[in-house]
Amino acid sequence: MGVNIQTIKEIRFYLKKELEELYPLHEINAMSAIILKDVLQSPHLHNLALSETPIQKKHVQSITRICRELKKGRPLQYILGYTEFYNCTIRVDQNTLIPRPETEELVDLIIKENRGFTGTVMDAGTGSGCIAIALAINLPGTKVTGFDISEGAIKKAKENASLNHAEVTFLVADIFDPAPFLLKNSGAGLLNNPGLIVSNPPYVRSSEKKLMAENVLGHEPQGALFVPDSDPLIYYRALVKLASAILVPPGKIYFEINEAMGKPICELLTASGYKSVEIIKDLNNKERIIKGIINE
Numbered sequence: 098m099g100v101n102i103q104t105i106k107e108i109r110f111y112l113k114k115e116l117e118e119l120y121p122l123h124e125i126n127a128m129s130a131i132i133l134k135d136v137l138q139s140p141h142l143h144n145l146a147l148s149e150t151p152i153q154k155k156h157v158q159s160i161t162r163i164c165r166e167l168k169k170g171r172p173l174q175y176i177l178g179y180t181e182f183y184n185c186t187i188r189v190d191q192n193t194l195i196p197r198p199e200t201e202e203l204v205d206l207i208i209k210e211n212r213g214f215t216g217t218v219m220d221a222g223t224g225s226g227c228i229a230i231a232l233a234i235n236l237p238g239t240k241v242t243g244f245d246i247s248e249g250a251i252k253k254a255k256e257n258a259s260l261n262h263a264e265v266t267f268l269v270a271d272i273f274d275p276a277p278f279l280l281k282n283s284g285a286g287l288l289n290n291p292g293l294i295v296s297n298p299p300y301v302r303s304s305e306k307k308l309m310a311e312n313v314l315g316h317e318p319q320g321a322l323f324v325p326d327s328d329p330l331i332y333y334r335a336l337v338k339l340a341s342a343i344l345v346p347p348g349k350i351y352f353e354i355n356e357a358m359g360k361p362i363c364e365l366l367t368a369s370g371y372k373s374v375e376i377i378k379d380l381n382n383k384e385r386i387i388k389g390i391i392n393e
Contacts, residue, residue, distance in 0.1 A: 108160055112132070185261045192318060217290055218292045221342075224254070290343070298336065300353070301323050334365065350393070366389045372391075
C-alpha cells in the first residue's frame with residue numbers, strides 16, 4: 098500500500114496517526130525522533146522535526162516498514178538492532194534485554210562513587226554488555242569482566258565492546274556454578290580479586306507479568322526478566338554468596354532491584370556481613386538500586 102508522504106512534518110503526523118492506539122503520545126514522539134534520526138542520518142534533526150523539508154521516497158519506505166513492525170508489537174530497539182545507553186551504541190537482539198533508563202542510573206551512580214578506582218570490576222549477568230562497557234569507558238584503568246549464561250548474549254556483548262572500543266573480557270558462566278570463579282589461588286579462576294561487583298539480575302516476579310507491556314513479554318528473553326514468586330531472591334542469594342567469597346575488602350556491591358524487594362535484599366546483605374547497606378530510589382521515586390561494602 099502506497100503512502101503519500103513528502104515532508105518530514107508529514108512523517109511525524111503519519112507515525113502519530115498509525116501508532117496512537119498502541120502507544121502514549123510521549124512515547125510516539127520519542128520513537129519518531131529516533132526513527133527519523135536513524136533513517137535520515139541527519140545531525141541537525143532537531144531543526145527539521147516539524148519542517149516542510151522534502152523526504153526521499155526510499156526514506157519513506159524505510160519508515161513505513163518500521164511502523165508496520167511497531168504495529169505488530171516489536172520493540173523499536175529490536176527493529177533497528179541497537180539502542181543508546183550512557184553515550185554508547187549497544188546492539189541488541191532476541192538474546193539480550195533492551196537496556197533501561199534505570200540501569201543507566203545504576204551505572205551513573207557507580208561511576209560517580211568510584212572515580213579513581215583502578216581495580217577489577219565484575220558484571221554478573223551482563224546480557225548485552227551495556228553495564229560493563231559503560232564502566233570500562235568511564236572508569237579508566239579498571240579491568241572489567243562480564244559474564245552470562247547465554248552464549249548468544251555473550252556474542253552480542255563482545256560485538257558491542259568492539260563497536261564502542263571498550264576493553265572488556267566477556268565469558269560464558271553460570272552464577273549457580275561458582276566453582277570456576279573460586280580457583281583464584283591457582284590463578285586459573287574466571288575472575289580473580291574483584292573490588293567491585295555489579296549486577297542487574299532477573300527480578301520481575303512471575304505474578305507481575307500481567308503488569309507488563311505485550312511488546313516486552315512477546316519479544317524480550319524471559320529468562321533474563323523473571324523469577325518465581327516462590328523465590329524472588331534466588332539470583333541475589335547466589336550473587337551475595339559468590340561476592341562474599343571473591344570480593345577484595347573493602348569490596349563494593351551494587352544491584353538493580355525490584356522496587357518491592359528492597360527490604361529483604363537489605364536483610365540478605367546485612368546478614369552476609371555487608372556494611373553501609375543503602376537503598377537508592379530512581380528518578381521515578383522507586384527503590385531501584387542497593388549497595389553495600391564488605392569488610393569496610
